[in-house]
Amino acid sequence: MLHPLRENQLLATRRQLFGKTALGLGTAALASLMQDALADPPASPSSGVHHTPRARTVIYLFMSGGPSQLDLWDYKPKLQSLFNEQLPDEVRDGQRITGMTANQKNGLPICPSKYRFQKYDNQQSGVWVSELLPHTASVVNELCVVNSTFTEAINHDPAITYIQTGSQIPGRPSLGAWLSYGLGSLNRDLPHYIVMHAKTSFAEQSLFNRLWGPGFLPSQHQGILMRSQGDPVLYLSNPKGVQRQDRRAQLDALAALNQAQYERFGDPEILSRIEQHEMAFRMQASVPELVDLSRESEDTFRLYGEDARTPGTFAACCLNARRLAERGVRNIQIFHRGWDAHNRLPAEHESQCRDIDQACAGLIKDLKRRGMLDETLVIWGGEFGRTVYCQGKLTQSDYGRDHHPRCFTTWMAGGGIQAGITYGRTDDYGYNITDASGVPLSPQPDKSKWTPGTMHIHDLNATILHLLGIDHRRLTFRYQGRDFRLTDVHGHVMHDLLA
Numbered sequence: 001m002l003h004p005l006r007e008n009q010l011l012a013t014r015r016q017l018f019g020k021t022a023l024g025l026g027t028a029a030l031a032s033l034m035q036d037a038l039a040d041p042p043a044s045p046s047s048g049v050h051h052t053p054r055a056r057t058v059i060y061l062f063m064s065g066g067p068s069q070l071d072l073w074d075y076k077p078k079l080q081s082l083f084n085e086q087l088p089d090e091v092r093d094g095q096r097i098t099g100m101t102a103n104q105k106n107g108l109p110i111c112p113s114k115y116r117f118q119k120y121d122n123q124q125s126g127v128w129v130s131e132l133l134p135h136t137a138s139v140v141n142e143l144c145v146v147n148s149t150f151t152e153a154i155n156h157d158p159a160i161t162y163i164q165t166g167s168q169i170p171g172r173p174s175l176g177a178w179l180s181y182g183l184g185s186l187n188r189d190l191p192h193y194i195v196m197h198a199k200t201s202f203a204e205q206s207l208f209n210r211l212w213g214p215g216f217l218p219s220q221h222q223g224i225l226m227r228s229q230g231d232p233v234l235y236l237s238n239p240k241g242v243q244r245q246d247r248r249a250q251l252d253a254l255a256a257l258n259q260a261q262y263e264r265f266g267d268p269e270i271l272s273r274i275e276q277h278e279m280a281f282r283m284q285a286s287v288p289e290l291v292d293l294s295r296e297s298e299d300t301f302r303l304y305g306e307d308a309r310t311p312g313t314f315a316a317c318c319l320n321a322r323r324l325a326e327r328g329v330r331n332i333q334i335f336h337r338g339w340d341a342h343n344r345l346p347a348e349h350e351s352q353c354r355d356i357d358q359a360c361a362g363l364i365k366d367l368k369r370r371g372m373l374d375e376t377l378v379i380w381g382g383e384f385g386r387t388v389y390c391q392g393k394l395t396q397s398d399y400g401r402d403h404h405p406r407c408f409t410t411w412m413a414g415g416g417i418q419a420g421i422t423y424g425r426t427d428d429y430g431y432n433i434t435d436a437s438g439v440p441l442s443p444q445p446d447k448s449k450w451t452p453g454t455m456h457i458h459d460l461n462a463t464i465l466h467l468l469g470i471d472h473r474r475l476t477f478r479y480q481g482r483d484f485r486l487t488d489v490h491g492h493v494m495h496d497l498l499a
Contacts, residue, residue, distance in 0.1 A: 455494055
């Protein structure tokens with residue numbers, strides 16, 4: 001049987017043969033280069049940290065659609081006396097709103113939350129939590145709750161693209177891809193970046209793979225989507241009749257052909273392809289063990305809830321996230337859709353909170369008892385928040401809310417973040433961020449310079465990178481004649497939030 005590289009040479013056209021001959025590469029040199037390429041993945045040009053990291057792993061719990069901060073975290077008791085009154089013009093101050101409520105016949109009627117809140121105190125300060133999140137309230141002393149997150153994007157796709165990639169325009173690398181590029185892997189048998197989609201009753205919105213894609217970075221830095229049905233990763237299993245040794249022989253042959261193409265054209269993406277094939281082969285052994293939860297204790301399932309036994313639930317995703325973090329995966333992201341509550345917000349948010357509440361608390365407790373929380377940064381939040389005014393029909397028990405990018409809530413835990421604090425203030429309407437004295441920062445804080453008490457999404461991403469040892473200003477990639485970075489030309493590390 002002919003060696004596949006030799007077979008390829010014999011089948012080449014006359015023009016291809018002359019083109020290859022012009023390279024003047026010997027067989028021995030080619031074999032040596034192939035061995036080097038297959039031994040270990042090449043380091044990224046910016047691999048390594050800029051300072052001592054506080055965390056080594058990020059678990060990002062992304063609530064796609066925009067959870068209502070006014071019904072979950074940002075307690076506004078004064079609104080109860082303003083039910084159905086119009087939002088004052090001076091509060092809105094001419095700020096942009098969506099077309100869905102701009103021409104409502106009933107204007108912009110104020111909608112207080114129907115849910116009770118409780119303040120959980122510790123030695124530093126206190127955190128208000130809604131009755132919808134009783135389990136999360138049990139770990140509130142581990143959380144840093146930021147009520148003053150803000151963004152410029154007001155519609156879903158640009159807003160999610162913005163917070164995930166640093167740009168509202170599609171095509172940029174995702175946060176996880178930047179981390180993979182900048183830090184490399186802690187486990188050569190698993191991808192640097194793994195994404196999971198949790199089951200939900202309200203999966204209205206689509207999520208596109210560019211949200212965890214590599215953009216213009218080499219393709220081995222893209223996120224790998226882990227599924228809850230069939231193969232955990234697409235094409236993980238060999239086809240019927242193909243043994244592991246057969247797959248190894250096929251990959252060796254394919255690597256030889258790809259290496260020859262690389263030597264001819266010099267396209268680094270060809271080396272990325274070789275690396276991806278090798279990673280896929282190693283994952284055939286590592287992933288089945290990863291998703292096998294049979295060895296998890298009953299105590300662990302009690303932490304996350306019974307839903308953790310069902311593949312694809314948010315609870316099962318959180319349990320798998322802990323297992324991935326244990327095995328050295330740098331960036332783990334769980335998307336939970338269905339938070340876009342334009343109508344019937346109470347019914348939808350109650351269902352959504354039942355999905356995520358115990359699992360979020362269980363993840364924090366599980367990481368802490370295993371001694372992992374200090375080196376694992378857990379983040380919870382969406383692409384924006386919800387408005388104080390109602391969209392559609394308003395009653396005291398049923399209402400909807402529109403998109404609100406002006407101020408919304410994100411929480412973080414572990415990984416070098418202060419615990420048990422609330423950061424940032426909003427006005428009595430939950431509409432604008434205010435300074436420490438309660439004066440609104442209007443029309444909006446300037447993202448080009450940091451304003452105390454605020455957190456732009458560029459600041460959030462800069463802080464995430466900082467906690468993993470990366471200076472966001474120095475992690476760059478040259479593309480089309482300019483140096484790009486996750487935070488564009490903005491972003492400030494939130495030193496006020498660091499432990």
